[in-house]
Amino acid sequence: MKRIFTNRIRLAFASLLSLMALYSCSDWDDFKEFTEEGEIQYAGKMDSVKIFSGKGRVLYKAQLSADPKVKMVRIFWNDRKDSVEYQIEKGVGKEPFERTFNVDEGVKNFVTITYDAAGNSSIPVNAVGTSYGDTYRRRLNNRFISLLDFEADKTIINWDAMDLSTGAQYTEVEYVVNGETKRVTTPVSESKTALEGLTxxxxxxxxxxxxxxxTSIDTFAVAFQDYAINIVPQLKNKKVPFIASATSGRWGNLANWITNDAAKNHDGFGGWDEWNGNIFNVESGWGSPPIRNGKIYQTLTLDPGIYTFEISNLRDTNLTPDDNTYLVVALGNTLPDVEQVTTSLGHVKIFNGRPIGELRVTFTVQEKSEVSMGYLTTQPDGWPGKFCNIVAFDFYKN
Structure with missing residues (x-):
């Protein structure tokens, strides 16, 4: 019994050694198969195949096996109706293999077979990849412009959100400033584009x-689309902290605004108030002289259209409906006096308690014209005095 058991152990060990010898003689991808007809020799198969999509083409990346006998690679698709063929000059060991070739649009199963000089083929290797073309292109749409914001030295495009499932990457904008073509690229993750110098x-x-x-190797772009930008000139120095062109103690004159002498009732200064956080403030009384037809304004050249000039943020005021202080818009390069305020394009009286939504003037320009807009007041001296602290103005085209 012991002898039989020992013989069985020896037989099993011998079989194991035979199998180890069989596999040690071959690379993993280069082996012999025994059939009833005899021995079949396989070429080393392609390894680590990856397909990268492109525009009417694909990028094929893989590793050639270590089999030195491999001389040719064929890659099939469309149920082997289409193929490409590459001759191989094989070195020692595994080598990277990379090719780009044209493929009709669609999702494809790519079958790779290698061959040696004797015509022996490898085991087929399958990999799936996609070629994109007109079907994909028809799904693509340009990004939409939702709103334009105008600043003194640039124009801001506000973009609508995009459907990211189509693979949108970025938007390119081209425009001309002083004969020079400028290009700006904005990723779809960003909602604004600044066009510097576009005024x-x-x-x-x-x-x-x-x-x-x-991982696609190509991009698709929709056709360039023209878009007319009608620039709306902007008010300058229109919110806290207001900038002064000159100061004397608490008071100053506002930069970029025209201030007449009547509004400079603090020894030649007025409209800019340091005490209240560099705010717009026209104050009389409390020892300061009265103001008669004080005017602080800016003049813009406007194309035909409907516009709005407003106080967008009023901190506080003690003006009353009986006072003569107005937000005014007028044709030409100045504001009318209080007595002629009804001749303006539009005006609204400023007083404490008036809703901020009513502190605006909406007006129409019939033809390209100079238009002045700003603050007009006649107010007394005495105790208490009169004041109006404005945090911000705004101006826009409707």
Whole structure:
């Protein structure tokens, strides 16, 4: 019994050694198969195959096996109806293999087979990849402009959100300033684009660029679209902290605003108030002289259209409905006197308790014209005096 058991152990050990010898003679990808007809020799198969999508093409990346006998690679798709073929000059060991080739649009199963000089083939290797074309392109749309904001030295485009499932990447904008073409690229993750130096009405061009997959080797772009930007001139120095062009103690004159002598009732200064946080404030009384037809304004050249000039933030005032203080818009390069305020394009009286939404003047310009807008007041001296602290003005086209 002991002898039989020992013989069985020896037989099993011998079989194991035979198997080890068989596999040690071959690379993992280069082996022999025995059938009833005899021995079959396989070429080393392709390894680590990856397919990267492109525009009417794909990028194929893989590792050639260590089999030195491999001489040719064929890659099939469309149920092996289409293929490409590459001759191989093989070195020692595994080598990277990378090729780009044209493929009709769609999701494809790519079958890779290698061959040696004797015509022996490898085991097929399958990998899935996609070629994109007109079907994908028809799903693409340009990004929409939702709103324009105008500043003194630039124009801001506000973009609508995009459907990211199509692979939108960024939007390109082209525009011309002083004969020079400028280009700005904005990722779809950002909602605004600043067009520096664009201060005149013009036509811009823009398009959105897409990538169907994060690893795609190509991008798709919709056609450039023209967009007319009609620049609306902007008020300068229009909110706290207001900037003064000159100061004397508490009071100063506002930069970028025209201030007449009547409004400079603090020894030649007025309109800018340091005590209240560099605010817009016209104050009389409390020892200061009265103001008669004081005017602080800016003049802009406007194209035909409907516009609004407003106080967007009023901190406080002690003016009453009986006082003569107005927000005024008028044609020309100045404001009318209080007595002629009804000749203006529009005006609204400023007083304590008036809703902020009513402190605005909406007006129409019939033809390209100079238009002045600002603050007009006649107010007394005495005790207590009169004041009006304005945090911000705004101006925009409706």
């Amino acid at each position: 005149e009405s013009t036509i811009i061009k823009y398009r959105t660029v897409f990538k169907p997959e994060p």
